[in-house]
Amino acid sequence: MTSWNRNIYRSFIIISFIGIVVLVLFGISQVLSYLNTGADRTSMLHLAVSKEQVYLPKLEWKDTINPGRPIEKQTLLDIEHDYLNAWYIRNAAYQTNKKEGIEDYYTKSARQNLLKSIGSNKKKDISIHGTTIHHNIALDFYSADGQLAVLSDTNVKEYQRVYKGDEVLLEAELRSDYQVMLMLEDGFWRIRHIVKEEPRPLDTILQNKTLARVIEGKIVIENQEYQIKGINYYPQKTPWNMFGDDFDIDVIAKDFDIINDSGLNTIRIFVPYEGFGKAKVETEKLDKLRQVLDKAKDKKLKVIVTLFDFYGNYSVLDWTLTHRHSEQIVTALADHEAILAWDIKNEPNLDFESRGKENVVAWLKEMISQIRQFDPNHLVTIGWSDVESASLLKEEIDIVSFHYYRDINNFIEAYNQLNTQINKPMVLQEFGLPSSRGFWSPFGPSEKGQAEYHKQFQEIIKQENIHFLSWTLYDFEEVPSAVVGKLPWRKHKQKHFGFIDHNGNKKPAFEFIAN
Numbered sequence: 001m002t003s004w005n006r007n008i009y010r011s012f013i014i015i016s017f018i019g020i021v022v023l024v025l026f027g028i029s030q031v032l033s034y035l036n037t038g039a040d041r042t043s044m045l046h047l048a049v050s051k052e053q054v055y056l057p058k059l060e061w062k063d064t065i066n067p068g069r070p071i072e073k074q075t076l077l078d079i080e081h082d083y084l085n086a087w088y089i090r091n092a093a094y095q096t097n098k099k100e101g102i103e104d105y106y107t108k109s110a111r112q113n114l115l116k117s118i119g120s121n122k123k124k125d126i127s128i129h130g131t132t133i134h135h136n137i138a139l140d141f142y143s144a145d146g147q148l149a150v151l152s153d154t155n156v157k158e159y160q161r162v163y164k165g166d167e168v169l170l171e172a173e174l175r176s177d178y179q180v181m182l183m184l185e186d187g188f189w190r191i192r193h194i195v196k197e198e199p200r201p202l203d204t205i206l207q208n209k210t211l212a213r214v215i216e217g218k219i220v221i222e223n224q225e226y227q228i229k230g231i232n233y234y235p236q237k238t239p240w241n242m243f244g245d246d247f248d249i250d251v252i253a254k255d256f257d258i259i260n261d262s263g264l265n266t267i268r269i270f271v272p273y274e275g276f277g278k279a280k281v282e283t284e285k286l287d288k289l290r291q292v293l294d295k296a297k298d299k300k301l302k303v304i305v306t307l308f309d310f311y312g313n314y315s316v317l318d319w320t321l322t323h324r325h326s327e328q329i330v331t332a333l334a335d336h337e338a339i340l341a342w343d344i345k346n347e348p349n350l351d352f353e354s355r356g357k358e359n360v361v362a363w364l365k366e367m368i369s370q371i372r373q374f375d376p377n378h379l380v381t382i383g384w385s386d387v388e389s390a391s392l393l394k395e396e397i398d399i400v401s402f403h404y405y406r407d408i409n410n411f412i413e414a415y416n417q418l419n420t421q422i423n424k425p426m427v428l429q430e431f432g433l434p435s436s437r438g439f440w441s442p443f444g445p446s447e448k449g450q451a452e453y454h455k456q457f458q459e460i461i462k463q464e465n466i467h468f469l470s471w472t473l474y475d476f477e478e479v480p481s482a483v484v485g486k487l488p489w490r491k492h493k494q495k496h497f498g499f500i501d502h503n504g505n506k507k508p509a510f511e512f513i514a515n
Contacts (some may be wrong), residue, residue, distance in 0.1 A: 055088040056279055056320045057131070058327075062154075063138035071142045071149075079149055079182060080137075082189040087132055090114065091317060094128040097121055107183055107192045126169075129316040130160040133323065133366070146184065153178040159366060161316065161358070168358050173366075211377040212340055214398050219379070219425050219467075221340075226302070228340075228427055228467035229514055230266030231259060236474035236500070240483060243275065243288045252292060255473065256299040258500075263514035266340060267296065268304040268429065268469050271329065273311035279321040281328040290333065297338040304429075304469070305333075306343040306383060307371075310482060314355050314363040322363070323370050334375035341378055341399055342371050343429075347385035349392075361392060368396045383429050387414045391421045399467075403430035408456060415464065425467060431457060432471040434496040435507065451508035454499075458515040470513065474498040 064076060086105035093102055097118050102111050121127065134157040141150040154177045162170040181193040212221050219226040235255060238246050259267060269292065276285045289305075296303050307326055333339060344367050348360050368380055379398040384390045390402035400422050404411060419426065433445055433453040445453070454470070461468050475498035483494065499510040 054317065054321070055084060055131075056324045057084065057087075058134045058323070059084065060134075060136050061138070062136050066139055066142040069142055069144045069146070071139060075142075075146070076139075079151075079189050083137075083151070083180070083182065083191070084135075086191050088317070091130050091132075093118055094121070094130060095317065097127060104188070105190055107185065107190045110191050110193060125165050127163045128160055129163065130158065131316045131319045133157040133159060133320065133370075140179075148184070149182045149189070151178075151180040151182070153180055159316065159319070159362070161362060171358075171362065211335075211337060212379045214379065214425060217423055217425060219340075219399070221302075226340075227465070228266045228302075228469065229264050230268060230302075230304075230469040231264055231499075231513070232430060232469055232472045233259070233267040233269055234472065234474065234476075236476065236498075236502075236504075239474075239476045239478075240270075240272075240480050241275070242269065242292075243272075243285050247288050249288075249291050249295060253295050253299070256295060256301055259473065260299050260301060262510070265300070266302045266304065266469065268306060268343065270306045270309040270346065272309045273307075273322075273325060275310075276325070276329070279324040281325060286329060286332055289329070290336075293333065293336050293338040297336075301338070302340040303338050304341045304343050304381070305339060306346050308345045308367075311345065312351050312355060314351065314359045316359075316362075319363065319366060322367065326367060326370055327374055330371055330374040334377055339378050341381050342375070343401065344368060344371070344380065344382050346383045347403065348382065349389040350385055364393060365396060368393070381427070381429075387418050390418055390426075394422055394424065397424075399425045399427055401427040401429040404428060405431065408453060408460075411457075411460060412464070415466070427467040427469065428461070429469050430471045431468070432497045434493045435509070436493045436496040447507050447509070451512060454509045454512035458512050462515040470499075472497050473500060475501045475507075477502060 059080060061076070061080075064071060082105065089101040089105050093099060093114065094117075099115055099118060102114055106114060134155070136154050136156070138152045138154070139149065140152055141148070143149070156176045156178060158174045158176055160170070160172050160174070161168060177197040179193075179195045179197075180191060182189045183192045184190075212219065212226070214220070219228070233255065234240065234242055235248070235251055237251070238244060238248075256267075271289065276282060293303055293305075307329065308322065311322070330342065344364055348364060349357075351360050364382060371380055381397050381399040381401045382393065384392070384402045387402050387404065390400050394400055400418075402418070404414070406414075415426075415428075433450050435445055435447040435450040460466070476495050479494045499507055499513050501507055
């Protein structure tokens with residue numbers, strides 16, 4: 001028994017020794033890991049992502065010539081990186097009323113006023129949701145010892161929304177000028193002084209649409225009135241993943257022939273925000289989009305391109321990422337003759353409840369402004385999910401687009417009511433009825449009922465001379481849960497809106513795809 005107890009005691013000592021060694025080694029590894037970060041402030045702050053991922057306002061160097069010591073290219077990049085990081089930390093601090101990160105990007109003297117403002121706002125339950133959108137920087141001075149830099153940041157485009165609790169007190173867009181002094185401390189450029197001059201009203205953006213215009217409530221292309229007769233389009237085998245690995249331009253070309261031969265002249269397609277790379281648009285995806293537009297031009301079809309499909313953040317701190325997404329796509333295609341309009345977002349009003357109406361509308365308004373800067377040649381619209389929301393931002397857009405999936409017998413009344421509020425072209429951008437009768441929908445409409453629906457709707461469209469795009473060319477085998485959720489009866493319904501069935505056969509409704 002004594003021998004057995006001795007063995008237990010020895011085992012306990014050995015296990016304890018091993019545990020202590022493991023803890024010591026772990027502690028040493030953590031210290032070495034910290035020291036090897038090179039004072040990586042992103043890691044120390046536990047920020048989820050680096051500045052390149054969360055904050056990308058447009059920045060242009062206007063002048064980098066220093067009369068004294070020449071400034072190195074890497075130094076300019078370091079100043080730019082840390083300067084924008086400082087702006088992001090400042091905006092985040094004012095939004096959350098927390099001081100995390102301020103010490104890493106502002107010197108002691110500079111952060112005093114910042115911390116004082118945050119403390120005051122917190123006591124008053126005030127929060128400021130803001131971002132900068134465009135910076136124009138000139139180097140005014142760079143010291144001989146390389147420790148001090150003075151910048152002029154002029155015509156900075158800013159957006160701010162001020163809250164007291166959950167109530168919006170103020171919303172403003174400004175142009176401001178700043179004088180900034182930065183000091184090099186611990187290998188990083190910190191703001192020592194930042195002085196803001198009197199803000200100016202936002203400049204008016206000149207527009208000069210050359211490929212499509214709206215004149216006296218009519219869409220005009222090459223001096224001819226253009227009537228939209230169209231359809232929302234996905235390839236049958238790759239719905240909601242049109243630009244993925246199975247992209248096939250030959251299949252798309254054949255579909256365009258079907259659309260053109262049916263008497264339609266316009267299609268609406270969708271650019272998934274994450275699928276295209278978000279702020280860093282994938283070159284391959286952009287090339288595929290260009291191929292689609294080129295083929296549409298060959299087939300004499302105009303295209304409405306819906307940006308930001310499956311996007312739903314709208315946070316002010318996320319704005320600059322979406323600006324870079326739209327900039328890369330829109331500037332690359334600003335001169336493309338196949339494009340009729342940019343559709344900012346599909347059914348954004350469905351996000352009002354979860355994201356806040358004021359957040360969604362503010363993002364849409366700013367995105368309209370961005371796209372007009374990137375592309376003055378094409379029209380701009382928003383794909384609202386219902387008639388009630390369609391008049392929102394009507395002054396900022398060129399075409400008022402809305403969707404209608406309600407009782408067809410109530411359409412004329414709803415359309416006429418909207419028409420009294422709008423003096424611009426109105427587009428029935430989505431409508432349709434699924435031939436979904438089956439196990440999951442035993443009392444749903446049949447293919448015959450679907451055909452009767454489209455026949456009746458086309459009579460209304462012709463009578464009222466309405467621009468239209470129906471939903472959709474094909475029935476689909478699979479519908480992602482992200483589109484309509486996981487409930488099988490909802491997926492079943494979404495699969496059967498097409499004019500052409502799973503086997504490629506034209507359904508009875510195809511006879512009424514156009515008027």
